[in-house]
Amino acid sequence: MTIDLLSRTKCSECPIRHRAVCAHCSGDELDVLEQLKSYKTFKAGDPILWRGDTLTFVASLVQGVATLGKTMEDGRTQMVGLLLPSDFIGRPGRSQIDFDVVAVTDVTLCCFQRKPFEALIASTPHVAQRLVEMALDELDVAREWMLLLGRKxxxxxxxxxxxxxxxxxxxxxxxxxxxxxxxxxxxxxxxxxxxxxxxxxxxxxxxxxxxxxxxxxxxxxxxxxxxxxxxxxxxxxxxxxxxx
Amino acid sequence: MTIDLLSRTKCSECPIRHRAVCAHCSGDELDVLEQLKSYKTFKAGDPILWRGDTLTFVASLVQGVATLGKTMEDGRTQMVGLLLPSDFIGRPGRSQIDFDVVAVTDVTLCCFQRKPFEALIASTPHVAQRLVEMALDELDVAREWMLLLGRKxxxxxxxxxxxxxxxxxxxxxxxxxxxxxxxxxxxxxxxxxxxxxxxxxxxxxxxxxxxxxxxxxxxxxxxxxxxxxxxxxxxxxxxxxxxx
DNA sequence: AATATTCCTTGATTTAGATCAACTATGACA
DNA sequence: TGTCATAGTTGATCTAAATCAAGGAATATT
Missing domain, CATH: 1.10.10.10 (Winged helix-like DNA-binding domain superfamily/Winged helix DNA-binding domain)
Incomplete structure (x- = not known):
């Protein structure tokens, strides 16, 4: 059975586009996720994760807007990413993050425990492959922003x-x-x-x-x-x- | 057999630190790479890849320094990355790049055809996992640079x-x-x-x-x-x- | 409805870094 | 060993955007 895992295609049954993360859309090999799924909500302005926090979950942003930001000691801040619905939050293989994630509006996340999620990756190469591509996509966006910040x-x-x-x-x-x-x-x-x-x-x-x-x-x-x-x-x- | 694939640990037999890419260090499952290995050299100032080029290989930088750069139509340029020895060039699952790669000094690359390399990834989850981590590392570096470019x-x-x-x-x-x-x-x-x-x-x-x-x-x-x-x-x- | 807060606008002034312009040191190469 | 090209320095000037400063408009709170 071949599924277009973690695609940005919108799932017909729920608002999440990352199908591997969205349990509604899971194939046989993803049933394990169904049990681990949980929704978390945050109010506008709430911190979702602080820099240095230990990551216990990966998630898909279902509703709302969140930012990834870095702050210097004297208060200067720079956003390094913007999370809109369907975006993925998570760093498989990483237990810490080096920036803050803050809810800009009310936010709903569809969360999965990190450990089982990583176990899934370890056993299904095409999920891992898709995650490489997602990370490379984010890298392209970050580099485009470097041009913007440095020269525009x-x-x-x-x-x-x-x-x-x-x-x-x-x-x-x-x-x-x-x-x-x-x-x-x-x-x-x-x-x-x-x-x-x-x-x-x-x-x-x-x-x-x-x-x-x-x-x-x-x-x-x-x-x-x-x-x-x-x-x-x-x-x-x-x-x-x-x-x- | 467990190998520390694609680690930054220096191989004892050659200057390459990404052991999965360095054929000298390959384990059983990596023998396929040995046949595909080839070294390419570039003179200082030579373009290695142009924006929009089709990627036919992935590579490890053995010697020298190269830059990843973006150029605007009017000539403004912004470097988005620096490649030093042991750094990895490649975008598994991607056939194009959106920036130029230029040799700053004389450069030696240890290259592998992209297709067989991707086949390897597809069959060995822990290589794919390691590649996710590498991409996330690069993303961290890029985001650190965004703070630098935007606010420092x-x-x-x-x-x-x-x-x-x-x-x-x-x-x-x-x-x-x-x-x-x-x-x-x-x-x-x-x-x-x-x-x-x-x-x-x-x-x-x-x-x-x-x-x-x-x-x-x-x-x-x-x-x-x-x-x-x-x-x-x-x-x-x-x-x-x-x-x- | 009145008050407070947050968000946005607009003007005056300052400044960090860009731009413009010579000029100098360092190799490279004939 | 001198000529050339490339890389770096240094100064004068300019300017885009930051900073400083006051109000004003929208939204939330009582």
């Missing part, structure tokens, strides 16, 4: 961030732009994600509003009115930005 | 870079500081790694020389005279910086 201007950073949100929104299978999007973070959090200050984020968003690239209906809800202009503003290759 | 000052960036060099030098098993180190990159390359300009790198290195933290015998060869001061200058936690 404030405007390019903001444009890239919005562009990424649009792309992720459409991964789920929704149709093309011109539809309402939501900023999942406050402007201060966006600033921490982009290596900027909140004032700069406000000014740049304001400028894009004024230029007619974005249109806000609400403090958080907006549309991309001029997608080509948005893509141009990212500074990325002129080819790679098409939807679909 | 020029001085902190330089100090962190030197600090990292010292740490890596000592991973091999050498004794404590106060010994000659070599900058593996030009100041322009360091600038591209740290999200700075070459002038800023020059000025900051000059300042640390003047302050008696570093001492250069040569343009490239130097010693860390005041390691505590170096560590302090990184801006990192006051605890985590000890050698050993």
């Amino acid at each position: 201007t404030a405007r390019e950073k903001i444009a890239t961030f919005i562009h990424m949100l649009v792309q992720r929104q459409h991964l789920g299978g929704a149709e093309i732009a011109q539809q309402a999007l939501v900023l999942p973070l406050t402007q201060e959090q966006i600033a921490n994600y982009l290596g900027l200050t909140l004032e700069t984020v406000s000014r740049q968003l304001g400028a894009m509003k004024k230029e007619g690239i974005l249109q806000f209906s609400d403090r958080r809800r907006f549309e991309v009115v001029d997608f080509p202009a948005l893509h141009l503003a990212t500074g990325d290759d002129s080819d790679g930005g098409m939807l679909v | 000052t020029a001085r902190e960036k330089i100090a962190t870079f030197i600090h990292m060099l010292v740490q890596r030098q000592h991973l091999g098993g050498a004794e404590i500081a106060q010994q000659a180190l070599v900058l593996p990159l030009t100041q322009e390359q360091i600038a591209n790694y740290l999200g700075l300009t070459l002038e800023t790198v020059s000025r900051q290195l000059g300042a640390m020389k003047k302050e008696g933290i570093l001492q250069f015998s040569d343009r490239r060869r130097f010693e860390v005279v005041d390691f505590p001061a170096l560590h302090l200058a990184t801006g990192d936690d006051s605890d985590g910086g000890m050698l050993v």
